[in-house]
Amino acid sequence: MSKNKSEYLISRKDNQYEVVIGLEVHAQVTSKSKLFSSSATKFGAEPNTQVSLVDAAFPGMLPVINEFCVKQAIKTGIGLKAKINKRSVFDRKNYFYADLPQGYQISQFKNPIVGEGKVILDMPEGQKEVGIERLHLEQDAGKSIHDLDPENTFVDLNRSGVALMEIVSKPDLRSPEEVSAYIKKLRSIMRYLGTCDGNMQEGSLRADVNVSVRSKGSKDLGTRCEIKNVNSIKFMQMAIDYEANRQVDLIEEGKPIDQETRLFDTKKNETRSMRSKEDAHDYRYFPDPDLLPLEVNDEFIEKLKTDIPELPDDKKKRFIDKFKLSSYEATILVSDIETAKYFEEVIVKMGKNKDIKLAVNWITGELFAILNSKNLEISQSPISAKNLAILINLIKNGTISGKIAKTVFELMMDGDKDPQKIVEEKGLKQQSDPKALETLIDKIINDNREKAIEYKQGKEKLFGFFVGQAMKASGGKANPQLINEILKKKL
Amino acid sequence: MSDITKQSLSSLVKNIKDRKLSSVEITKAFIDRSEKSNELNAYITEDYSSALDKAKKFDQKPNLDLKLPGIPMAVKDLFCTKNIRTTAGSKILGNFIPTYESTVTQNIWNEGAILLGKLNCDEFAMGSSNETSYFGNVQNPINKNLVPGGSSGGSASAVAGQLTPITIGTDTGGSIRQPASFTGTVGLKPTYGSCSRYGIVAFASSLDQAGPMAQNVEDCALLQEVISTYDPKDSTSIDFKRNEYSKELTNNIKGKKIGIPKEYRVDGMPQEIDELWQKGIQYAKDCGAEIVNISLPHTSYALPTYYIVAPAEASSNLARYDGVKYGFRARGDDLIEMYEKTRSEGFGAEVQRRIMIGTYVLSSGYYDAYYLKAQKVRKLIKNDFDEAYKKVDAILTPSTPSSAFKIGEKKDDPVSMYLNDIFTVPVNLAGLPGISIPAGHDDKGYPLGLQIIGKAFDEQNILNIAYSMEEKIAFKNNISDWWIK
Amino acid sequence: MSIDLKTIKHISKLSRISVDEPKAKKLAGDLNSIFKFIEKLNELQTDNIEPLTSIAETTLKLRSDEIKSKNIREQVIKNSPQDNEDYFVVPKVIE
């Protein structure tokens, strides 16, 4: 990668360090029921109401795998352009914790369902490829609640057994910005595929962040620390920044970096060691004897491939080729599948003589602004793609001006009103009758004789004054282009 | 009708179907005898009064098309039974009442049988003498102070002592066949995947199998027919075509090739065991079978392999007993202290020993040397059988290297205790079916068993061989009812 | 090889079973005799042998994504040694 302005380096005296980051993303699989049991996965249920005997690890209860979760993992693998492993094995990761009822987590250790793949990031200075090491399926744990009681910890097992995809990247990321772009891209791909809703507030997407630092230009990897379970992009960036600086300071002081697991304290904005838990960590992975190897054949995989929608990278390419969008515009429009869908619907509804540029501007401008201010997803947009297309066509064919369009747009929000109707009802149609406009302009010139003379004598600035007066007199509805023409002729 | 409890299952079923006996009569008879048999300590939990209620209900509207119409039956306390305490012989589950039923027991109730109670067993099925049960050791009806074998010791004792007409046990390394051999009864360990493990307290998942224990081969076949079903709730349950084992039972085994593995003639094997084996070979010949000498070269590695694989799986399977969701909890000031005390006080010594072994062989730095090595040797052991079965239809061996021993005799020497399973363990490692039938007595008059090992899913064949040999052997169990005062 | 008291302490910690000094000594003795017996496996050369992970020679059956287990909170919590109707309760976790 070429040297660029956004390169993230940490400087101390004469030394420059670069940071090496790898991510283990835990993405909750979108499915109705859990990975190995038939209880529900819905977010926000009353505590322990979505817990089966299997999830609570009752004696003699056994896991039976959910086919849909397997398909979701493979689809995600396809979306990551990764190798799908036709044979994978579930292992037990053994450790004791209050919210881990079995005393082990069923995961995939040696033989994951998905192997190496890649993700392309669109950075301001160009594209960057990030390697994917693997994707495996595993169970989520329950939730321990420490602050409901001074002496006890409360345990809610609703999440226990929910399917997760753990997506492990190669240590290819070099800055908090790249991490942000990576998470967003991953989330975008999974939303396109419908395999993970990517909702970070609800914990559907979390990451363990592996951070190490090294002298700029060095090829060796430094000792890494793993920051566990960070659940927002902002916190990931803050944690990386803190941790990288902490490690650089240790190196500068000649102190060793311990390979350890750390926790990001969001209140103090610092990472801190979890050493108390670390001593006893020896997960004793071994193949789960309650399960058999998971085998899928080519036919199974090929069938899933036919289900894969056009993904962001391909869509972006198509938008650029077909609609002549800039790379920047295309990136914005494809990042969220719903936005891309909305955009394409507007294009279709605009019909033959369409102004794509105008559509892009209205979507990324006015529409995004109101969605932002109202905190709405595009799928909840108060203005339908169809009506926005009509509005844009009204501008394009000269029925209304861009300025009036903004007024119409405001009015459309109330119940997704048809802009055509608004224009008619409120009489907002642009005045494009040259005769009427000439009469109107004659009157203005007459009323402002002195200014007209000044203009003729060379005070060209006054042209704007006459335009303004004409617009005002027409209630803003006059066709500005016509006004210009007539004024030039008459003055 | 007198001596109801002396009758075989098959004759009880016939008597019910012929309306010569009612379910209440039969149930009462077994309850009466069970109540007089407390000294055997075969039961952990009795459920007599609801058994009688169920029997009355059955008699009011008897469905005689069922395979076990109104037949009372006690089962090993490793099977979860809905609303009936299920302990696995452990303090840690001493107060556990499942809200669900194991598939195997459900199959039994679906065929009309009635639960009498839950039978004693080694704690979490870990043992070969039923001395590790939190609820005390079980006496062998053959002789006072003799172990009944284990881990299905309560089951073997209850069948031999006629406290139940038939029962089910579980077999991880010999836990059905060895106690059957020690008590002069018949015990079948089915092919791995034949009987569902759903609702059975797990010991070692890749080895555990439920199976019938009975007075004779025919009864055994009938119960196997009932309990062996494909179960989607168990991912290791196998969907294969199951026979109607009792209907298809035949004593015609002419031309069947029976293998005799030379490696089972182990060092220090008592002469009486070897003699029994030779007699068995003669019986098989008399039945028309052809005897073929075979080799299972990795036999002597089976027990060391088993004592890695089984504890490894157990150490993980038993992690769920942590005092959080159910069962015993000791006081602790914090979570970790609670865990450590709960598990230290809740598990007995043998269970703790095996959890430690299992934890060790899986731990970082030892996995390859022990666990992985054991999995590879397990493959070699399975290959041995695959090779042998190219030449033979079944294999005949002794069931155990000795007759039943005295209570306390091997309690403090784990390795000598483990050696009990030397002939049964390879069968579990290879996932094959094996049946033990009583075949003679030692010089003390204690019963000795022979084991017939089959190909995977070939239960019918070993049942047939056992059935035909049983006829020739004409074994009589010497039960003196010494414990009934 | 021999299993010392330190190893016993370590595995007792991993397995969450408290072990005092006499118990540790007894366990060390037992485990050493058991492992001596297990060492027999070292006689075998197994470099090129595929480990047997599952005895059932078949592959995983897949179940359909349906919610069959409904809310059984009462049933699930019923057996727990300490609960407050909604949650399982354990002594404070010390981080």
Ligand SMILES: [Mg+2]
């Ligand atoms: Mg991690």
Ligand SMILES: [Zn+2]
């Ligand atoms: Zn994970």
